[in-house]
Amino acid sequence: MSLRIVVCVKYVPDATGDRHFAEDLTVDRDDVDGLLSELDEYAVEQALQIADEADDAEITVLTVGPEDAKDALRKALSMGADKAVHVEDEDLHGTDALGTSLVLARAIEKTGYDLVVCGMASTDGTMGVLAAMLAERLGVPQVSLLSEVSVEDGTVTGRRDGDTATEQLQARLPAVVSVTDQSGEARYPSFKGIMAAKKKPVASWDLSDLDIEAEDVGLEGAWTAVEGATERPARTAGTIVKDEGEGGKQLAAFLAERKFI
Amino acid sequence: MAEVLVFVDHVDGAVRKPTLELLTLARRIGEPVAVSLGSGAENTAPALAEHGAVRVLTAEAPEFADYLVVPKVDAVQAAFEAVSPSAVLFPSSAEGKEIAARLAVRIGSGIITDAVDLEAGEEGPVATQSVFAAAFTTRSRVSRGTPVITVKPNSAAVEAAPAAGAVEALEVSFSEKATGTKVVARTPRESTGRPDLTEAAIVVSGGRGVGGAENFPVVEALADSLGAAVGASRAAVDAGWYPHTNQVGQTGKTVSPQLYIAAGISGAIQHRAGMQTSKTIVAVNKDAEAPIFDLVDYGVVGDLFEVVPQLTEEVKTRKG
Numbered sequence: 001m002s003l004r005i006v007v008c009v010k011y012v013p014d015a016t017g018d019r020h021f022a023e024d025l026t027v028d029r030d031d032v033d034g035l036l037s038e039l040d041e042y043a044v045e046q047a048l049q050i051a052d053e054a055d056d057a058e059i060t061v062l063t064v065g066p067e068d069a070k071d072a073l074r075k076a077l078s079m080g081a082d083k084a085v086h087v088e089d090e091d092l093h094g095t096d097a098l099g100t101s102l103v104l105a106r107a108i109e110k111t112g113y114d115l116v117v118c119g120m121a122s123t124d125g126t127m128g129v130l131a132a133m134l135a136e137r138l139g140v141p142q143v144s145l146l147s148e149v150s151v152e153d154g155t156v157t158g159r160r161d162g163d164t165a166t167e168q169l170q171a172r173l174p175a176v177v178s179v180t181d182q183s184g185e186a187r188y189p190s191f192k193g194i195m196a197a198k199k200k201p202v203a204s205w206d207l208s209d210l211d212i213e214a215e216d217v218g219l220e221g222a223w224t225a226v227e228g229a230t231e232r233p234a235r236t237a238g239t240i241v242k243d244e245g246e247g248g249k250q251l252a253a254f255l256a257e258r259k260f261i
Numbered sequence: 262m263a264e265v266l267v268f269v270d271h272v273d274g275a276v277r278k279p280t281l282e283l284l285t286l287a288r289r290i291g292e293p294v295a296v297s298l299g300s301g302a303e304n305t306a307p308a309l310a311e312h313g314a315v316r317v318l319t320a321e322a323p324e325f326a327d328y329l330v331v332p333k334v335d336a337v338q339a340a341f342e343a344v345s346p347s348a349v350l351f352p353s354s355a356e357g358k359e360i361a362a363r364l365a366v367r368i369g370s371g372i373i374t375d376a377v378d379l380e381a382g383e384e385g386p387v388a389t390q391s392v393f394a395a396a397f398t399t400r401s402r403v404s405r406g407t408p409v410i411t412v413k414p415n416s417a418a419v420e421a422a423p424a425a426g427a428v429e430a431l432e433v434s435f436s437e438k439a440t441g442t443k444v445v446a447r448t449p450r451e452s453t454g455r456p457d458l459t460e461a462a463i464v465v466s467g468g469r470g471v472g473g474a475e476n477f478p479v480v481e482a483l484a485d486s487l488g489a490a491v492g493a494s495r496a497a498v499d500a501g502w503y504p505h506t507n508q509v510g511q512t513g514k515t516v517s518p519q520l521y522i523a524a525g526i527s528g529a530i531q532h533r534a535g536m537q538t539s540k541t542i543v544a545v546n547k548d549a550e551a552p553i554f555d556l557v558d559y560g561v562v563g564d565l566f567e568v569v570p571q572l573t574e575e576v577k578t579r580k581g
Contacts (some may be wrong), residue, residue, distance in 0.1 A: 015530050016509070019393040039512060097362075098371060121513065124393075127374045128355070129362035132330065136363040141441030142330065145355055147505070157445075161506060162355060163457075164272060168446040169329055175442075181512045182505050221372025223405040227387065230398050235542075235556050242549075243563025248571025251543065252579065254559045255572075258541055260463065260487065260520050261579045 003057040003151065006113045007047045008104055008134070009040040009076055011069035012124040019124070024219060025226040026094045026250060029066065036072035039119035041186035044076045046179045047117045047181060050151050050185070060111050064103050070202065077197035078189035085111060089252050094219025097125070098228040101133035103217060106210040108138065113158065118178040120145055131178035141171035147182040263347035264316075265291035266340055268360065270307065270352045275303025276308040278460045279345040279352040279414040284312040286379045286417050290386045291347050293424075294318065296340045296431065299325035300334055303428055312419065318343070318431040329442035330356065334363045336433045341407075343431070348386050348408040350379075361411050370406025377416045377517070377538070386410065394511065394534035396530060414459040415517045425454045450506070458490045458507060463520045464539070466492035466509050467502075468532070470525020470546060470565055480524055483569050486576040492516065492536075494526045510535035515532020528553025545569060 013019050044061065050058035061076040063069050064087040073084040087107050090184050095103065108116055115137070121128035135142035143149070146158035146169070160167045161182070176214035189197070207214060215221050241250055255261050262292040265287045270277045272444050280295075287293040297305045302319040308575045311315050318340050324332040337360055341349060347366065351357035367371035376388035386408050390399045403409065458464065465487065467480035477491075484491045495504035495510050509516055511534035521539035526532060528544070528551055536542070537556065549562045561568050 037497050069496040129358055132359040136366040143442055164450055166448045167444050169442055170445050171442040224401055225404040226399050226401045228400045232398055233395055238558040240560040243561050243568050247561040247563045247574050249566040251561055251572050252575035261577055
C-alpha cells in the first residue's frame, strides 16, 4: 500500500533581508524577497528519504500563503516531491498560528495522509508549535523535534535530543512528525529536478474548498492581536581594539570595569 | 484576584529557574497556581510557595514519563477546568511550547510564544516579544479565549514572595490519545558541571575561528574561569566540533545573558538572532570586518588563541 506523506512548508521573508512590519502590523511581504523556509527544507529531505525506503510512497507538499508562496512549492517539487497543494485566499491575510493550523489540518485531511512532516519552526515566526497543533487537530500522535527519523511497518521511530536527555520515540501511523536542522543536510535540486518540477501538478484551494468560514481566519479572526511593533534601537558602537600583545589583558580590564570579574 | 496557572518545569522535584521567573511574572497579572507533574512533583511545593504559588496542584503517574506530551496536556487541561484561570503560563522550553500549543487548540484560545516580558493590560496580559532576529520588539495580547503564553528564560529577575503553596492532588483521567507516542528509551545528558546555557548569566561561545573540536577547551577554560556556560555557533556545530544542544542561534538556543563573549564568531544573522539581546557583548575575531563587531560593547581584533588564553589567565589572577 502506498505511503502518503504530506510535507507542510512555509514561504518566508528572507532572513538576510531587511524584514519589517506592514501598517496593519502583519509581516510585510512586499519589500523583502521570499523563499522556502530553510528549516522546512530538512522536512522535505526527510520525507524524500522516508519515501526512498518505502515500497511505494507519494509526497505532497502543502503550503498556505499568497501567490508567491508557489515558489516554495516549486523548490520542494524540484527537490523531488511528487505534487503540491497551495491554499490561497485573500481572507487568509493576517492568519495566526491557531488559524493556520486549522487550514493546514483541513487541507491534510482532504489530501489524505499517513504521515505529516514539518520543520521544527518557521524562520520568521519561529514559534515551533505547528506540529503539535496539527497532531492535536488531526487526533494523531506527534513525534516531534527529531534529529533522526525512520518509518517501517506502519511505525515511525525517531530520536529527540532534548535539554536534559536524548529520547527514542515511537508511534503508529498516521502521525505528525517534525524534524530539526540536525536531521541531515537537505539536497540541492538538480537541473533535471527543476525541469521535472514544472510538469508536476499544483492544486489551488481556497477557504470554500476546505469548508472554513472567513471569520475563523485572517486578521479579524486571529486569536492574538499585535498592539505595537517598534524597531530595536541599533547598538551604539563599542570600543574596538587591535591586539598587539595585550588584547586579553585589555579585555579583562573592560570586564573588571563592568564588574564581571 | 484572578488565578493564573503556571506550568512547572522540574527535574525529579528540583524546580528549574525559568519556572521561578514565571512565578514572578505571574504575580503581576494574578495569583499563581502551579501545576507540577511527574516524578517528584510534590517536592517542588516548598520552592514554588517561596516564590508566590498560592496553590500547587500535583499529579504523579508513569504516563508522564512514558509517553510524549499528551498526558501532560490532559493534566494541564484538567487543572484549567478545575481552576478557570485568567491566563496559563509555560516556560518556553520545547516541551512547554508543545503542551501550550495543544492546550490552546483544545480550549480554543490564542497563544503567544517566547514572551520576554509580561504585564497586566486593560484587556488582559500584554506580552513583549523580540522578533526578526531581535530587530523588532512587539507587544501582543491574546484576543480570543484564555491567554496561553510561553515565556523565555531570563525574562525576569526571580523575586521571592512567600505564599501558602498548599499542595492539592490533581485528578487526571488520561485521554485515549495519551499513549500515542511511546518514549522507548531515555538517556539523560551527562552533566558538564557548567551552568545551563539558557539560564547562565555569562555565556562564552566559540565559532568557526576555533578551528576544530580539539581547540574548544580554549573556550571552555575561559568559561570556567568566569563560571559561564559554553555556547557554539551553527558553523561549529555543523562541523561536529560541539554538541547541537549548545548551539546559540535561530535554530538553536536564544540566550540573553548579562555578558556574552563570542570567540571566532563572525556574527551571521542566524547567530545574531540568538544572542543580540545579551546585555553586554564582547567579541574576539581576527577579521576586523566581521559583522559581530557592529554589535559589541568591546571587541578585540586578534587571534583568539592569543587573546582568549591571556584573558583566561588574567581573569584567574584577578579572581585570585
